Amino acid sequence: MTDLDRLRAAMREPVEFAPVDVERVMAAGTRIRRRRRLRNGMAAVAGVAAVMVIIVGSADWLRTAAVQPAGTPSLTITSPARPTSQSGKPIMGDIIRAGDLHESGELAFYLFPIDEPGLEETRFGLVAGRMSPEGRISDHYTTNETEGPDTAPGFHGASIASDNGRIPAFGYYVGPATKITATIGGKTVQAHQAEWSENRSVKVWWFDYSTKEPSNLAAFDASGTPLPLGNNGFGRG
Template sequence: MTEVDELRRVMRATERADRSGLDLAGIMREGRRVRRRRQVAGTGAVAVAVAALVIGIGAVARTRPPEPARPGPVASAPVVAATAAAGPSPTTTPGQAEPRPVGAVVGTGIRYGDDERVFYVVPVDVPELPGVTIGLVAGRRSPTGELTTDYLVNDVAGSDRRPGFHQIGYDPQGRVPSVTPVPTFGYFVGPAARIVGTVDGRQVEARLARWSEDPQLVIFWFDPGVLAPARPLDGIVARDARGRRL
């Protein structure tokens, strides 16, 4: 029923029986009632529309895929490679530990500021050389005991425990001055009491220290004041306690 039809119904209902006129007061009351009903109905429609909109938004929010997780830092495992020849030690990545010494660290008294030159044996892994399991490091030791590897030598054939001299290390800087020059060094397997090198016709004697894990393995080095680092030897011999050549 339209509003016009409703108004006509009201007019007929309030028309006086004597048809002398309309009941204006009744018509006004009925008109107000119709307006109130229309307003309430409109408000209800708006509320329903708003509720539907909210439900729709909620449905969209629930069906939206979750945000992908941010990938965290990937930790990479350090790789330790063993050299198969005399040369500088492999470069270590940040956070990678220095090779762990096997046995005691040998001090030399040679200093670079607060650091001391030291030598120590480390394990090496050369798959094609099963007889080579150790190498000799020329390193530095800080006042707090921290070790820094400067140079590593290991055998490139046979066994690292065969009698006699093994790989000899020379300063890798060569003729270029270094703030931490590496003395000429190496090791000998046998009852050596003296090790003497020859350079330019003169003899230079090495300093010795026996490896704590095997006294037959003798670590030797030449003091830089006696033999300049990187200076090649013309020859080298080892002698026992009785002076016999080994």
């Protein structure tokens, strides 16, 4: 018998299969299904965890971005320099700026301390000058009280106009004056005035510039009542 005959004979013989163990098959199938469900469950958990990581990470990024403002240029704020006098006189209180402009600067007034023998009742004087844009004041005219207390009610240091720096007639008044007038060129003219920051009862006053000599200097309170005149005569340089 050839090998081919033997193969044909073997193929003709019936195959005997072992009996099927149904319970074993069912148990194996259950284990397979459980493993599949476990794998699917683990995959789902992993997916949810990944999503949560993404969400949390995004939230952290958003929070981080919210507390980190975009860069802005730094600003340096400086206060303007305090005006100074070219003469070196100390300045008491604030500069009074009159706003009148001239080629030599803005008309300005300031008060300075005085400590001179024979002037025991005079503690300050008044300067009229011109202030540069840089805040340096050139003194053009200085005046102060020479007779009696410098804070007695009435006028003090009244001075006529000067063409040196185009300084108008000016002076100061002590008291509740709200209106100061003089006769200039035959007309009654009202002066500008400002309170001194160190003593509000001291009123620095000045007229518009005029080459005509002023006279009849007078002061009035808010009700129009005339106030004490003090030393209301005009001096010259």
